[in-house]
Amino acid sequence: MxxxxxxxxxxxxxxxxxxxxxxxxxxxxxxxxxxxxxxxxxxxxxxxxxxxxxxxxxxxxxxxxxxxxxxxxxxxxxxxHLVPWEVVADVRAIVRGLVPEPYFALESLTGLHVEPGFLKPDAPLAAAVVPTQLLPQMADGGIIKLLAVVHHGSPDDFLELVRPRIGGLLAVTHSAPRSAMLEMGPPGxxxxxxxxxxxxxxxxxxxxxxxxxxxxxxxxxxxxxxxxxxxxxxxxxxxxxxxxxxxxxxxxxxxxxxxxxxxxxx
Known part of the structure; x- marks a missing residue:
């Protein structure tokens, strides 16, 4: 060892x-x-x-x-390893076509960017994060992860639905045992x-x-x-x-x- x-x-x-x-x-x-x-x-x-x-x-x-x-x-x-904005935009469009009311957030080297609806009002980070629209210039901070959440269903079901449709655009996984939230990062x-x-x-x-x-x-x-x-x-x-x-x-x-x-x- x-x-x-x-x-x-x-x-x-x-x-x-x-x-x-x-x-x-x-x-x-x-x-x-x-x-x-x-x-x-x-x-x-x-x-x-x-x-x-x-x-x-x-x-x-x-x-x-x-x-x-x-x-x-x-x-x-x-x-x-960074994710280009163009890939973020493509993946968001795919996920929106698969499930109703998905919400997204970006982790960058400079911080967390959360769009309205991503966090429930009682979420631990809700009081500390100001929601904002996700914009191309956020890639300037170095995007390292795209997060997608739906406020219904299970994380396993969400992963099983989305991962095959993303293909090689991003690596898709999850680590939340109860929240249907996917973590999508650089491919490979x-x-x-x-x-x-x-x-x-x-x-x-x-x-x-x-x-x-x-x-x-x-x-x-x-x-x-x-x-x-x-x-x-x-x-x-x-x-x-x-x-x-x-x-x-x-x-x-x-x-x-x-x-x-x-x-x-x-």
């Missing part, structure tokens, strides 16, 4: 926004043993405070499902692709990587890593993609696996 790659939400971070003390200690013990740590998330760079504050991680975070590589020590983007880019580049640059083979995840946006990463662990209770497709299963998040599953693997190295 030379590298631990972990998803954040639902894997080490709960709906209450907390990371357990046991999980914090497990990552610290791994780092002290010389294991490289990288977090691999659907979150954008602006939303990494739990990792910084609780784990004290100041290294690399692979964000936005692989579209952005971010250095927490310098608070800077070190690599990115996912967590595994960027993580593989990170590992190769450090001479680390897939066989030496332990990865953790729980949702469809983790599928490629769990299949690529030599020891890919889907969280017990995770999405069925994540569980099917992984060779191994970690204990439940509620039981500090990631910490349990790290502790056992560190003990085996001694």
């Amino acid at each position: 030379r590298l631990i790659a972990s998803d954040i939400d639902g894997t080490i971070l709960g709906h209450d926004g907390k990371i357990s003390d046991r999980t914090v200690a497990a990552f610290q013990d791994a780092a002290d043993a010389g294991v490289d740590i990288v977090f691999v998330t659907g979150r954008p760079p602006r939303w990494l405070d739990p990792i910084r504050e609780r784990i004290g991680h100041l290294g690399t975070v692979i964000c936005s499902n692989g579209a952005v590589t971010y250095d927490l020590a310098t608070e800077s983007v070190t690599a990115s 880019i996912n967590k595994a692709v960027t993580l593989a580049e990170y590992a190769a640059a450090r001479g680390i083979a897939p066989a030496d990587v332990v990865a953790f995840g729980d949702m469809p946006n983790d599928i490629e990463m769990l299949g690529w890593a030599g020891a890919g662990y889907a969280m017990g209770g995770g999405h069925p497709e994540a569980l099917a993609a992984a060779r191994l299963t970690a204990p439940l998040f509620e039981d500090d599953g990631v910490a349990q696996v790290i502790e056992a693997r560190l003990a085996a190295l001694r």
Whole structure:
């Protein structure tokens, strides 16, 4: 075990926004043993405070499902894959032709742009985000993700409907267990692709990587890593993609696996 790659939400971070003390200690013990740590998330760079504050991680975070590589020590983007406005416009038109009342948002390197109707009034970000029309000039900030939501149905059904129609325009996945929201990023880019580049640059083979995840946006990463662990209770497709299963998040599953693997190295 030379590298631990972990998803954040639902894997080490709960709906209450907390990371357990046991999980914090497990990552610290791994780092002290010389294991490289990288977090691999659907979150954008602006939303990494739990990792910084609780784990004290100041290294690399692979964000936005692989579209952005971010250095927490310098608070800077070190690599990115961008989506042209023309592709955004084409995909929006396709989705609008498939479902009634879809709403869209853009994640860019400079922030979040949300159109009216995307957020429900009781959504956590609703009070902090001013809705606006999505415009071509937003591409100047470097678009890294197009989000689409419908306020009905399931995320799995929405994904199954949209992904075949998008073709190679964008990579489509989801990570929200209850909200029918899709995350669409640069074609050919996912967590595994960027993580593989990170590992190769450090001479680390897939066989030496332990990865953790729980949702469809983790599928490629769990299949690529030599020891890919889907969280017990995770999405069925994540569980099917992984060779191994970690204990439940509620039981500090990631910490349990790290502790056992560190003990085996001694």
